[in-house]
Each structure stands twice: as C-alpha cells, then as structure tokens.
Amino acid sequence: MEVRFDHIGYAVADIREYLDEFFVPLFAPVDVSPLVEDPLQQVRIAFATLAGGERIELIEPTDESSPVSKYLGDRRGGLYHLCYSTDSLEEAVEEFRAKRCMVFSGPTPAAAFGGRRIVFLFTPQRDIIELVERDSDG
Amino acid sequence: MEVRFDHIGYAVADIREYLDEFFVPLFAPVDVSPLVEDPLQQVRIAFATLAGGERIELIEPTDESSPVSKYLGDRRGGLYHLCYSTDSLEEAVEEFRAKRCMVFSGPTPAAAFGGRRIVFLFTPQRDIIELVERDSDG
Numbered sequence: 001m002e003v004r005f006d007h008i009g010y011a012v013a014d015i016r017e018y019l020d021e022f023f024v025p026l027f028a029p030v031d032v033s034p035l036v037e038d039p040l041q042q043v044r045i046a047f048a049t050l051a052g053g054e055r056i057e058l059i060e061p062t063d064e065s066s067p068v069s070k071y072l073g074d075r076r077g078g079l080y081h082l083c084y085s086t087d088s089l090e091e092a093v094e095e096f097r098a099k100r101c102m103v104f105s106g107p108t109p110a111a112a113f114g115g116r117r118i119v120f121l122f123t124p125q126r127d128i129i130e131l132v133e134r135d136s137d138g
Numbered sequence: 139m140e141v142r143f144d145h146i147g148y149a150v151a152d153i154r155e156y157l158d159e160f161f162v163p164l165f166a167p168v169d170v171s172p173l174v175e176d177p178l179q180q181v182r183i184a185f186a187t188l189a190g191g192e193r194i195e196l197i198e199p200t201d202e203s204s205p206v207s208k209y210l211g212d213r214r215g216g217l218y219h220l221c222y223s224t225d226s227l228e229e230a231v232e233e234f235r236a237k238r239c240m241v242f243s244g245p246t247p248a249a250a251f252g253g254r255r256i257v258f259l260f261t262p263q264r265d266i267i268e269l270v271e272r273d274s275d276g
Binding site for chain 2: 005082123
C-alpha cells in the first residue's frame with residue numbers, strides 16, 4: 001500500500017462567500033474548480049489550487065443532516081480533514097484499522113472525484129482522514 | 139504580498155511515539171528532521187516530509203503552559219494549523235487583519251525556522267493560521 005497526500009479539506013458555510021471575501025484575496029489561488037454537488041454526502045464541493053500545486057477542498061453542507069453540518073456547528077468554517085489517495089482502498093482501510101483508525105463513512109463513490117470511492121476515518125487522535133482511490137493510471 | 143503554502147501543523151502529545159506507532163508505518167515519510175526545541179513557544183518540533191514534498195510539522199508541548207498543551211486538552215493530537223510563508227510579515231499581518239483575522243502570538247523568532255519570525259492568527263472561521271517570513275533569498 002502506498003498513500004499519497006492529496007488535499008486539505010476545509011468546511012465552510014458558504015463556498016462562494018468564503019472564496020470572495022476571504023480565500024481569494026488572501027491566498028490568491030491559481031485555479032478554482034466549478035462547484036460539484038455530492039448528493040450522497042449532502043455537500044457542495046470546490047477545489048482551490050494554490051501556486052505550489054496544493055489543493056484546498058472547500059466543502060459546504062447542502063442539508064442540515066449532512067455530516068459537515070454537524071461539524072460546522074455554530075462555526076462558519078474549519079479545517080476538516082487531510083485526504084490521501086491510495087491504489088488499494090481495501091488494503092489501505094485494513095492498514096489504517098490495524099492502527100486503530102475507525103471508518104465512519106463509506107466506501108462510497110464521490111461525485112467530486114468522478115465516482116472514485118472514498119472512505120472517512122477517525123484516527124486515534126480523533127482527526128478525520130479521507131482516503132480516495134486513485135485512477136487506475138495512478 | 140504573496141503568501142505561499144508552507145506546511146500542515148499537527149499537534150501530538152509525543153512526537154517519537156506518534157512517528158513510530160502511527161505516522162511512519164501509515165504514511166511512509168521520505169524524511170523526518172531532527173527534533174528542534176523552541177523555548178519561546180515551549181514546544182518540540184519535527185518536520186516529516188511526504189513523497190510529494192508536503193511537510194507535516196509535528197508539534198509536542200514541552201510544558202503545560204505551552205499554547206499547544208491547551209489545544210491538546212485530553213486529546214492525543216490533532217490538526218493544529220496551516221502555515222503559509224510570506225516575503226513581508228508586517229504586510230501580510232496587516233492584510234489578514236483587514237480580513238478580520240486576529241493575531242494571538244508573535245511576531246516572534248522561531249527556532250524551527252532558524253530564527254525567522256512567525257505569527258499565529260485566528261481566522262474568522264476560528265482556525266489557526268501561522269505565517270512565517272521567508273528567507274531573503276525567497
């Protein structure tokens with residue numbers, strides 16, 4: 001199993017407002033993707049790419065029952081997860097479980113990744129890690 | 139002002155244990171720096187570099203009065219901050235303040251960055267951002 005860093009997930013109440021009022025003026029992303037709606041996760045997602053190639057995933061809940069809504073609570077945003085990609089989701093999940101991580105969502109296909117499957121885990125440190133399977137071309 | 143993404147800050151109760159038991163087996167960093175002690179911040183710091191070049195800063199409080207101790211609370215770790223570098227710390231702080239960020243520490247020289255100055259801010263989303271000034275050679 002080889003995991004690679006993929007992106008930083010950041011929860012916001014309103015992607016457009018966050019981009020316009022805060023993120024774009026301060027961090028000057030070189031690209032912002034179109035918004036993608038993920039009905040399974042009940043979120044709306046956009047990727048902002050920084051000058052060094054780092055990708056920040058902005059995640060906005062579309063419904064109060066979305067897990068991201070619970071995370072946001074009365075906050076307007078927040079660091080939500082680190083995402084790593086893997087060539088074998090099953091193998092990676094097994095290895096993370098062996099290190100006492102707990103799957104709390106998925107595997108489920110993700111609209112933001114063209115249907116590639118994702119899994120969310122809690123680490124023993126109680127952080128959220130997302131794993132996404134890589135395209136077969138790596 | 140140009141800010142560049144620098145690293146992800148991750149608080150842990152014990153850097154060595156976290157590396158040995160969790161981070162190295164799962165994420166296979168290509169490099170782990172020696173530990174540096176920062177008496178001003180009352181922390182011990184190591185940088186783990188991932189295969190893609192991403193740097194994870196591991197931060198361990200050396201004293202209960204360290205701000206990181208308060209952050210850790212009864213958790214054993216956690217995503218702590220995103221760090222960006224800037225060529226002008228004063229200018230960057232001014233721009234972040236204009237976007238309603240609040241400085242809560244610094245500017246102060248940081249042992250982990252060879253004495254370059256750092257500032258910690260709360261964003262309006264109540265996340266922590268660190269700014270570090272770049273070397274004069276960029």
